[in-house]
Amino acid sequence: MMRRRMVIAFLAPALLLYLGFLILPAVQAFYLSFYDTSGFGDSAEWVGLSNYARLWGDSVFWRAIRNMALIMFVGGIATFGLAFLFTMLMNAGMKGKKLFRTLIFMPNVIAVVAITTFWSFVFMPRYGMLTSFLKAIGLDGIAATAWTAPENVFYAMMVGLVWISVGFYTILIMAGADKIPADMYEAARLEGASTFQIFRQITLPMIWDVILITLILWAIQAVKIVEFPYAFGGPNIDQNLYTPAIYLYIMGFGQRESVYALGYSTTIGVVMFILTIAIIVLMRFLFRRERVEF
Amino acid sequence: MSDFISARGIKRGLSYLVVGGWALFSVFFVVWVVLASLKKNRELFGSPLSIPTSPQWGNFVKTWVNNRFGDYFLNSLLVTSVSVVAILIVAVPAAYVLSRGRFRGREALSSFFAFGMGVPFPLLFVPLFVMMASMRLADTLTGLTIVYVALSIPFTIYVLEGFFSSLPSELESAAVIDGCSDVQVFRHVMLPLAMPGVATVAILNFVGLWNEYQLSLVLINSPENRTLSLGIYSLITSMQYSGGDWASLFAGVTIVMVPTLILFVILSEKMISGITMGGVK
Numbered sequence: 001m002m003r004r005r006m007v008i009a010f011l012a013p014a015l016l017l018y019l020g021f022l023i024l025p026a027v028q029a030f031y032l033s034f035y036d037t038s039g040f041g042d043s044a045e046w047v048g049l050s051n052y053a054r055l056w057g058d059s060v061f062w063r064a065i066r067n068m069a070l071i072m073f074v075g076g077i078a079t080f081g082l083a084f085l086f087t088m089l090m091n092a093g094m095k096g097k098k099l100f101r102t103l104i105f106m107p108n109v110i111a112v113v114a115i116t117t118f119w120s121f122v123f124m125p126r127y128g129m130l131t132s133f134l135k136a137i138g139l140d141g142i143a144a145t146a147w148t149a150p151e152n153v154f155y156a157m158m159v160g161l162v163w164i165s166v167g168f169y170t171i172l173i174m175a176g177a178d179k180i181p182a183d184m185y186e187a188a189r190l191e192g193a194s195t196f197q198i199f200r201q202i203t204l205p206m207i208w209d210v211i212l213i214t215l216i217l218w219a220i221q222a223v224k225i226v227e228f229p230y231a232f233g234g235p236n237i238d239q240n241l242y243t244p245a246i247y248l249y250i251m252g253f254g255q256r257e258s259v260y261a262l263g264y265s266t267t268i269g270v271v272m273f274i275l276t277i278a279i280i281v282l283m284r285f286l287f288r289r290e291r292v293e294f
Numbered sequence: 295m296s297d298f299i300s301a302r303g304i305k306r307g308l309s310y311l312v313v314g315g316w317a318l319f320s321v322f323f324v325v326w327v328v329l330a331s332l333k334k335n336r337e338l339f340g341s342p343l344s345i346p347t348s349p350q351w352g353n354f355v356k357t358w359v360n361n362r363f364g365d366y367f368l369n370s371l372l373v374t375s376v377s378v379v380a381i382l383i384v385a386v387p388a389a390y391v392l393s394r395g396r397f398r399g400r401e402a403l404s405s406f407f408a409f410g411m412g413v414p415f416p417l418l419f420v421p422l423f424v425m426m427a428s429m430r431l432a433d434t435l436t437g438l439t440i441v442y443v444a445l446s447i448p449f450t451i452y453v454l455e456g457f458f459s460s461l462p463s464e465l466e467s468a469a470v471i472d473g474c475s476d477v478q479v480f481r482h483v484m485l486p487l488a489m490p491g492v493a494t495v496a497i498l499n500f501v502g503l504w505n506e507y508q509l510s511l512v513l514i515n516s517p518e519n520r521t522l523s524l525g526i527y528s529l530i531t532s533m534q535y536s537g538g539d540w541a542s543l544f545a546g547v548t549i550v551m552v553p554t555l556i557l558f559v560i561l562s563e564k565m566i567s568g569i570t571m572g573g574v575k
Binding site: 004007029085092103104106112113120133163172223248252 | 309319417501
């Protein structure tokens with residue numbers, strides 16, 4: 001029915017662009033990770049696995065990995081906890097479910113830099129919105145907290161990050177929950193099940209596959225995250241905000257003084273890629289479970 | 295019995311308070327930013343939660359003209375629109391063939407494209423930068439557009455395949471019996487049917503690329519090629535030295551946020567259903 005010529009003509013442009021500007025650079029990245037180079041003209045020197053060895057002993061890299069893990073687990077528990085809570089409450093027969101869902105999702109269509117600028121103002125030392133607010137309600141003690149001090153800045157960032165993420169994961173989880181037949185809820189309610197019991201015994205098992213996908217999505221996003229913490233950190237970003245991707249960017253392109261350690265920088269990318277694959281394989285293995293048919 | 299009802303009532307009220315409160319914060323965010331952009335700096339810091347006494351439209355003039363956000367806006371609009379059109383031109387036919395064609399290796403090819411969604415973009419920062427430099431496309435909007443198109447292909451094809459495979463095959467057969475060629479079947483039968491899906495991916499890509507920031511940070515260097523997100527970041531950087539004109543900064547934030555918010559107000563259902571389809575298929 002479809003001629004070979006058409007198949008080729010329809011696929012070729014997409015395939016060429018994809019191969020040339022995504023697959024080829026990805027392959028080059030692996031190759032680059034075995035070299036020491038600053039790009040521009042000077043010859044790249046083969047260094048074998050020494051970029052990886054250096055990375056292994058690099059405390060800044062480990063701090064970035066630690067931050068990544070904190071986003072994945074602490075941020076993940078907060079994000080999924082709230083997304084589950086909202087799904088549970090909205091599915092218990094709230095009116096205006098659609099409007100609430102839309103508003104909760106809304107921050108996701110706004111540029112990340114716009115959102116981080118707002119949160120920077122909220123957490124600004126001395127004049128920030130949070131400080132003014134706490135002073136206004138008489139909590140001067142807490143108001144004196146330096147939210148952007150090195151020991152706090154990471155969690156200040158996480159507040160904004162979780163705020164956006166909750167909206168995104170709520171709509172994914174709700175879309176799964178919406179597919180559950182309504183009569184199952186009604187039957188459970190007639191039996192006297194509570195909102196939480198219904199969520200725990202019906203919703204969760206029925207949307208297990210959706211939850212698995214969203215968890216994988218969250219974990220791989222945590223591995224590659226760069227925009228939110230980087231923009232929140234501003235021009236002299238604190239190392240407490242580094243994620244692997246931010247460290248990669250800084251080692252490659254620097255800030256005011258460029259580093260141009262292109263080989264070393266790309267090695268971080270390769271580690272991120274391996275982590276991504278490992279997460280997908282591991283999660284699929286851990287959460288292997290019969291899918292409930294309905 | 296009445297105790298039971300009131301306990302239920304309290305629970306219900308609490309649900310509205312929690313969900314409604316969270317939802318209202320989104321509204322507060324937008325309204326607050328717009329109000330902040332119209333304040334004097336002293337007002338912004340002195341009473342961050344007040345309504346501006348006299349709207350300072352000058353903040354917008356300053357941001358648009360002096361801080362060159364007018365140029366950045368045009369750059370963003372140009373790069374985003376051209377990218378979206380190009381993405382559709384290459385991805386729609388490919389997704390059609392991948393979901394409706396019958397040839398060997400179709401499924402493998404489909405998975406190969408989907409694989410691209412698993413590649414973390416930071417892995418590509420350095421190789422893309424070097425590649426663009428060698429093609430003399432570094433620090434150009436053309437180079438940025440090519441990268442945007444290529445990196446949007448996996449997601450776009452993935453979502454479109456879902457749309458195309460949900461279309462009934464009877465129409466296809468009927469058109470063939472009526473003497474349509476394979477290309478005509480695509481152009482006159484299947485493409486019009488898939489238009490809602492095409493529109494969805496167009497909107498999602500538009501919003502995503504309008505807000506995009508990490509790739510432009512790597513690939514764009516000169517001030518005249520900045521997109522809006524880069525413009526805001528560079529304004530924050532310059533504020534470090536010139537003192538904080540936060541009101542003008544929020545005018546810039548308003549400029550970057552209003553176009554996607556307008557799209558969202560009109561098309562939120564379409565966008566949300568597109569995202570949930572891509573994520574939870």
